[in-house]
Amino acid sequence: xxxxRGVARLEAxxxxxxxxxxxxxxxxxxxxxxxxxxxxxxxxxADSARPSIEDVAGALGxxxxxxxxxxGSHVLLDDLRAKIGRDEDTKLRLSRKALFAxxxxxxxxxxxxxxxxxxxxxxxxxxxxxxxxxxxxxxxxGALDPxxxxxxxxxxxxxxxxxxxxxxxxxxxxxxxxxxxxLFTRIAELGxxxxxxxxxxxxxxxxxxxxxxEYLVF
Numbered sequence: 533x534x535x536x537r538g539v540a541r542l543e544a545x546x547x548x549x550x551x552x553x554x555x556x557x558x559x560x561x562x563x564x565x566x567x568x569x570x571x572x573x574x575x576x577x578a579d580s581a582r583p584s585i586e587d588v589a590g591a592l593g594x595x596x597x598x599x600x601x602x603x604g605s606h607v608l609l610d611d612l613r614a615k616i617g618r619d620e621d622t623k624l625r626l627s628r629k630a631l632f633a634x635x636x637x638x639x640x641x642x643x644x645x646x647x648x649x650x651x652x653x654x655x656x657x658x659x660x661x662x663x664x665x666x667x668x669x670x671x672x673x674g675a676l677d678p679x680x681x682x683x684x685x686x687x688x689x690x691x692x693x694x695x696x697x698x699x700x701x702x703x704x705x706x707x708x709x710x711x712x713x714x715l716f717t718r719i720a721e722l723g724x725x726x727x728x729x730x731x732x733x734x735x736x737x738x739x740x741x742x743x744x745x746e747y748l749v750f
Contacts, residue, residue, distance in 0.1 A: 542583040542591055547574045550588055562694035567592040574609045626689050626723040633730050634662025637669045640743045670729075673737045682729035685722040692719065 542550065549572045569588055638657035642650045657665060663686065670679025692698050692715070701715055710716045734744045 542587055548572065548582070549574075550583065562690060563696075565693075572609060626686070626719060626726060629723065629726060629730070630666065630686055631662050634665040637665060637733075640740055640747075641669075643739070643743055670733060673733065673740070675733050675737060678729035678732040678736075682726050685725040685729070689719060689722050 551570050551572050552568070567589065569592065571583060571585065571588060635658070638654055641657075642653065645653050660668075663683070667679065667683060670676065670682070692702075698715055701713070702719075705713055705716060733740065734748075735741050
């Protein structure tokens with residue numbers, strides 16, 4: 533049984549949702565991925581609320597959650613709303629750019645569908661992993677060169693995260709030391725490469741450029 537199916541079989545209270553975050557949520561699991569999850573409650577959980585943190589961790593069976601204080605815990609929905617956006621992890625900006633773009637492009641693509649079909653289109657697209665959405669967007673528009681640049685940069689980034697030694701160095705790296713780190717510098721370069729490819733797609737494609745100019749640039 534795969535870990536995600538093991539989680540799906542856990543008994544859960546009616547007001548509880550198991551939320552897989554990080555690389556699980558992006559479907560980019562590597563050997564060094566943390567099991568970032570929360571058990572989210574809408575309303576106060578009972579003392580014996582199910583599933584327990586131990587149940588979920590056992591079903592996933594991998595590395596413990598990362599250092600973010602909300603992972604690997606029971607979380608109230610109202611408390612989570614208060615925490616979102618408070619912290620910025622510069623080492624994960626590249627992932628967030630890819631995740632954002634993977635959500636943005638299907639929304640911009642809605643112009644090619646009747647209003648009555650837009651919700652169904654978005655529902656189908658959002659069920660696909662973000663990187664697959666990005667790849668599809670480049671292929672559908674014949675933007676192969678920027679697409680290769682984006683996906684190659686992200687593949688190298690994932691390889692870095694899959695390397696235990698490199699990941700350890702990143703986790704120990706302080707803000708004051710980042711400028712002297714060749715590894716951090718390389719990740720920053722990969723981020724710029726990814727960003728350049730995405731901007732080429734958004735502004736060089738005539739169809740997308742129209743909607744980017746109308747809805748995103750102000």
